[in-house]
Amino acid sequence: MNAATEQLPVVVIGAGPTGLAAAAHLVERGIEPLVLEAGPTAGAAVREWAHVRLFSTWSELTDPAAEKLLAPTGWVKPDPKAYPTGGDWADRYLQPLADVLGDKVRTGARVTGVSRAGRDRIVDADRETQPFTVQIELADGSEQRVLARAVIDASGTWSTPSPIGGNGLPALGEKAAAARISYRVPDLKDPAVRARYAGKRTAVIGSGASAFTALATLADLSKSEDGTGTHALWILRRGISGSTFGGGSADQLPARGALGLAAKAAVDEGHADAVTGFRTQAIERDGNQLTLVGEDSRRLDPVDEVIVLTGLRPDHSFLGELRLGLDDRLQAPAALAPLIDPNQHSCGTVYPHGHRELAHPEQGVYLVGMKSYGRAPTFLALTGYEQVRSVAAALAGDLESADRVELALPETGVCGGSGLYDTPETASEDAAGCCTPAPQPLAALTTAPALQPLPVVESAPTGGCCGS
Template identity: 55%
Template sequence: MNARTVAVIGGGPVGLAAAAHVLERGMSPIVLEAGPEAAHAVRQWQHVQLFSPWEYNVDKAAARLLAPTGWNSPDPQSYPTGGELLDRYLSPLATRTPLREAIRTFSRVTAISRVGFDKAKTKGREQAPFEIRYRNGKGPEVLRADAVIDTSGTWFSPNPAGSNGLPAIGEPECTKRIAYGMPDVRGAARSRYEGKAVAVLGAGHSAIGTLIDLVRLAEQVPGTQAIWLLRGTDPAKAFGGGRNDKLAARGELGSAFAALVAAGKIRVETEFGVTHLSDFEGRLKIAAEARSGARSVIADELIVSTGFRPDFSFLSELRLRLDPAIEAPVALAPLIDPNEHSCGTVRPHGARELAHDEPGFYLAGMKSYGRAPTFLMMTGYEQVRSIAAELAGDKVAAARVELVLPETGVCTRGGLETAAAPGCCGGPAKQDASACCAADETAKKAASAGCGCS
């Protein structure tokens, strides 16, 4: 396309990486960040330790921009928290490099279209520049660009508590007792949760991390109770790949969580599909329906860690090609569909898989994954490297794969665990019938409790 001006929506890790690649390709990025500073969403989870070490969290083009500033690259094998990611990488990138001239904060995008073209008009459409409208506290602003990369993420559009994708009945009225995502229960939000019964809904890493933190809080503050509300029937599916996980920190988290559940330090409620939320004598009544019948849990607080979904409201005048279920670009959706697999072996992908029927427009980063939960930051870096190459007209570089992803330890296909499949956890156990896989068998022979994947 040989674009000249590229608007990047969102100034998080992937958005800043996109701007770095665009700048390196001789184009002009303009980053529109809704928050008061770059990476505003990361600031909401800065207490969380990442699963991946620094080597996977620093984009190469961004590192090249930082090098002349005297930036000290962190130890590639150490694991940063969100706060360290901000302090040691994202903030310097946004304030000490040429990107500082490209970032517009307090700039929330409200609509994007083509100049002179509504969604229905076709002839000559791809030659028209994009019109991006945004608010910055001074009134509506308009920006024109040759291309747009939407890396606005999903952090501020969490999934609701209801098990059918809709808010539970009564959920909007109970918001004072509900938090979404992964609040800092031992830090900034400690006073809200200490000494209380706290229910956590979800089975992903955010839910697991929050439950572990609640157990640690309970060790300091008697009366704190962690209640795990699980929509599924098998808690073990949340434990992950243990020692077999190529991202060691992720495997360790699952193993630590499994030990706490086994020790009875977390109350577990399975098949808990939330349907109703209501006040009950000054507390929160969480009601569910299951095959075994209706039941409820009484808690003081509810943390909903059921994932996120993309916000397409400001893209309604663009021609998007989205999978109807996953809400990811149609070419990418089959690779990341959680109904089919949850492996970390999603192959790297770029501009080709992320393209839409709107030439010059791309979704990248977490938003490109729609409702799928398997995104890794390094995947986003590879996406924007490819997109920038495509926009600069370098189709060879755009098609080239420059990333090898680490594998997770446990895979699912068609919703069924296949942890003992060849190449996953070392294959099936050879002798020990109590072991679920070769890695588990080896760990037990070494007098360990197992690899943590079962």
């Protein structure tokens, strides 16, 4: 890298929790960041699930470098023992942090392509000496290009939910039935959303934390005056076992364990019926309802609505001119994939990792945050904060600090399917379970006031973390 390139900013794609933390660490290192956010505000994706309560307390949701930037503004860290919603996180932490960063954060700027200046992915000559060129589409439809010394992609996976099909492809008829299909946990505080599901029969497809949240939400609706007749059909691609509902009281994040127990209660109390071993192949219209057809030709009773919560996946389309080294299964950086592969690691904590595991053949490019995990369903906020701390140190030339990766995360008490999730939105259905203790009764749970279907315990988790 030549001296002129070193004076360029580091482009950070995405102004979510990990992207803003990356900017804070770069500032701390004396490196100029430029954060490009496609949405109209910082934390735009988080705001789309503002109604959902996180599993962890504020003490695990803020980054140390970010706190240092915020401190001179009079910002007061929220109660470390409290469980925020996504909206709380965005309003009380992400937006203030973006405000402090000022013109280092540009909203309404969607990255549509990244390449080396004057070099497509084929050209070798002087490749590493060229800066990156980042193509941007602005909110008014105009386009711009900016040069960068490095690129940190923290764009996440929120915009690309996985489809219904059990083979990873959209089910036949899924597109035609789009008006009756949602890929998000419903917000029943919204009158239009509430009316959509009240008194209706809804299929919930998925077996992770997001499905738990949807089941608990619909069960709560069925108990209300306007929700009479509300019922859920819970569709799982595998069977029900001791691990299906998560770790219960064995989970070191009690709110996360409680969520699985709330889903179990929805089934036990008759608010939801479970259909196991069902992989959807097609969706057929049946009058004003939908009929799901399985790969084994089973046809389920018609439903009014379908909520698909089968995980999220990364979008690498705008990185096509870069030389990425991705695992062919998880779509995660090749060196990171063996550490997080749910086919190999079903229990325990996330393995520590940093800039070396996140590196690619294209030097100066890093995928961080949820996007770095590809399709693996185990990402937590503190993991992302440690990733960008290491990457910023590496970009500053401080390899001693960059290589000193120390991250202690809570034991989940579960395997696979309900593993180390940050919020209900990151759950994936396909990770296998193997060693979870049997779920415990709902005895000591209280209901979180800001999101009625999500029970939490009053004691704070120890050493936990959570976030996207």
